[in-house]
Amino acid sequence: HALIRRLPSAETLGSTTVICTDKTGTLTMNEMTVKKLFVNGKIVDVTGAGYETKGQFLWKNKPVPADELEMLLRIGALNNNAELKEGSVIGDPTEGCLIVSAAKAGLDRKDFEMEYKRTDEIEFTSERKMMTTIHNHHGEKISYVKGAPEAVLKLCNYILINGKAKKLTEQEKKEILDINKEFADGALRVLGFAYKTMVDTEPEKNLIFAGLQGMMDPAREEVKEAVEKCNKAGIKVIMITGDNEITAKAVAKQIGLEGKTITGQQLEEIKNLEDVVDDVAVFARVNPEHKIKIVDALKKKGHVVAMTGDGVNDAPALKKADIGIAMGITGTDVAKEASSMILTDDNFASIVNAVEEGRGTYDNIRKYF
Numbered sequence: 001h002a003l004i005r006r007l008p009s010a011e012t013l014g015s016t017t018v019i020c021t022d023k024t025g026t027l028t029m030n031e032m033t034v035k036k037l038f039v040n041g042k043i044v045d046v047t048g049a050g051y052e053t054k055g056q057f058l059w060k061n062k063p064v065p066a067d068e069l070e071m072l073l074r075i076g077a078l079n080n081n082a083e084l085k086e087g088s089v090i091g092d093p094t095e096g097c098l099i100v101s102a103a104k105a106g107l108d109r110k111d112f113e114m115e116y117k118r119t120d121e122i123e124f125t126s127e128r129k130m131m132t133t134i135h136n137h138h139g140e141k142i143s144y145v146k147g148a149p150e151a152v153l154k155l156c157n158y159i160l161i162n163g164k165a166k167k168l169t170e171q172e173k174k175e176i177l178d179i180n181k182e183f184a185d186g187a188l189r190v191l192g193f194a195y196k197t198m199v200d201t202e203p204e205k206n207l208i209f210a211g212l213q214g215m216m217d218p219a220r221e222e223v224k225e226a227v228e229k230c231n232k233a234g235i236k237v238i239m240i241t242g243d244n245e246i247t248a249k250a251v252a253k254q255i256g257l258e259g260k261t262i263t264g265q266q267l268e269e270i271k272n273l274e275d276v277v278d279d280v281a282v283f284a285r286v287n288p289e290h291k292i293k294i295v296d297a298l299k300k301k302g303h304v305v306a307m308t309g310d311g312v313n314d315a316p317a318l319k320k321a322d323i324g325i326a327m328g329i330t331g332t333d334v335a336k337e338a339s340s341m342i343l344t345d346d347n348f349a350s351i352v353n354a355v356e357e358g359r360g361t362y363d364n365i366r367k368y369f
Contacts, residue, residue, distance in 0.1 A: 001345040002354035003328070009340035011365070012322050013358030016235060018303045019351055020294060020321070023241035023248065024189075025093075025330055026308055026348045027255060028217040032097035035188060038179045039072045039211035040161060046101060051087050053103035066105040071160055072211040075193040077102040077109040078116055079133045079144040084109075094189070097215050098146075116142065122203065126242050126287045126313065132203050143203035145194045148244070148285075149180045149212060152192035156209040165208045180212060184246035187254065188214035219254050226349040227256045235355065236303075238281060240291060245284040257281045264290050273297035288313035295320045306351065308343075309335050325351060 004010055024030055037044040037057070044064050048055025057064040076098035082091030084103070089096030099109050116135040124131035130147020145152055153173050158165040176192075183190045194207035230237050237257060241248050245263050252261075259281025262270075267283065267290055270276065274297040283294060291307060295317055298305045307321035310331040315338035318324030326339035327346045336342055343350050 001328075001343060001347065001350040002357075003342040003344060004340070004354075005342065006340050009323055010358050010361050012304060013306070013341070013355055014360075014362030015304045016306045016323060016355050016358070018236045018238060018298050018305050019230065019348075019355075020238045020240050020291070020298075020305060020307045021348050021351070022308050022310065022327075023239050023243060023251060024217060025310075025327070025346050026343075027223050027239060028219050028251065030093050030217060030330075030346070032093045032189070032215045032217050034097050034101035034213050034215045036183055036186075036214040037069065037072060037101075037211060038176070038183075038214075040068050043179065044069070046104065048100075048104060051084065051089055051096060051100050053084075053100055055101075055104040057105060066107070067163075069105050070107065071195070072193055072213070073098075073102040073105050073107050074112060074116075075144045075146060075195055075210055076191075076213060077107060078112055078118070078135060079131060079146045079193075080109070093217075094191075094215065098191075098213065101213060120203075126311075129242070129285075130204075134198070134203055141198040143196055143198055143207075145204060145207060146191050149190055149192035150177065152194050152207070153177070153209065155204050156194050156207045158206075158208040160208050160210050168209055176209070176212070180244070181246055183212065183214035184244045185250060186214075187247060187250035188216055189243055189247055190214045219251060220347060220349065222347070222349040223255045226352040229352050229356075231256075233355070233359075235352075236278075238283065238294070240283045240286055240294065242286060243284060245282075248282045248284040252282050267293065274300040277301060288317065291317035292320055306355075308351070309339075310346075311335060314338075 034046050042059050045058045080095045082095035084099045116137050119136050120134040122132040129151040132145045135142045159168040180190050191213050193210045196207050249261050260279050261282040262280050263284050264286040277297040305321045306323040308325045309318045310327040312332050312334045315334050318338040324339040325341045326335040328342045328344040329346045
């Protein structure tokens, strides 16, 4: 499942000493399922698995009425560019599972789209860490926002409790961030949701906080064994993710990655990253530009670096790495063009198998000469 685009890369692959890998879809299955909600001041458990639209919403083992959840689930369904078709998702799995969680409450996205016509979108970027859509509802303009809880909360002055917007206090913000941490500790990826009826031209200011959705993306079964193989072969594995630090740590623990965790913010404050980079196992909440700094620091330490990426913004880091690895399924054409290798199954274990194959090829060439 590893396609080498340039023949000399096979030799470099055999000499790799560090693999920097994205988390979602590479180390994990990229099959999201919403497991918990925080809404109306309650933590609600969500049953069901995968993209099956059957499931219940339970608080203290009692069903929660759909009207208590509607605003939170509606934002998730409408601030969304994925599609659910015959039990599978077309588009981003994170967005797909939000459509599924709404469907479990009997809320059909297509009905919503008829009633709330989308008129504009401010797209998600890894710098902003959120996405906003604007809708027309009977002549009213409404903005729906989803993104990293801490980024969304900064823009909220109100909170929705029992169908009414009330002032959001600093204490309540702290409590919401504590619940976000609790969800993340359980290896859940967490998104915050907010909205406002627009009477101005600022779709992302003075928002009303609607709640959190925490989703599980299980680690791939074969990844733990692949990480062990790397350890035995003297190859360091570093996880790089835009996810919350706590979620990243929980997933790292599941797959056997040991070492320090550094956030994108901390990374910017470190003057000489090469002094600490050998002790780091996880980089969390990073932007694509941070990947270049990480590659630079590792190269200064004398490492041969393999780096994965799928987005347009990942292309400079893929070019800079000794081996740039693009995702065959989710990767953009720009990322593939910048890479030396393409993973046809987007699976971390395939990188490890390719390194093994590269070492064999390299040894054979040496024996020949």
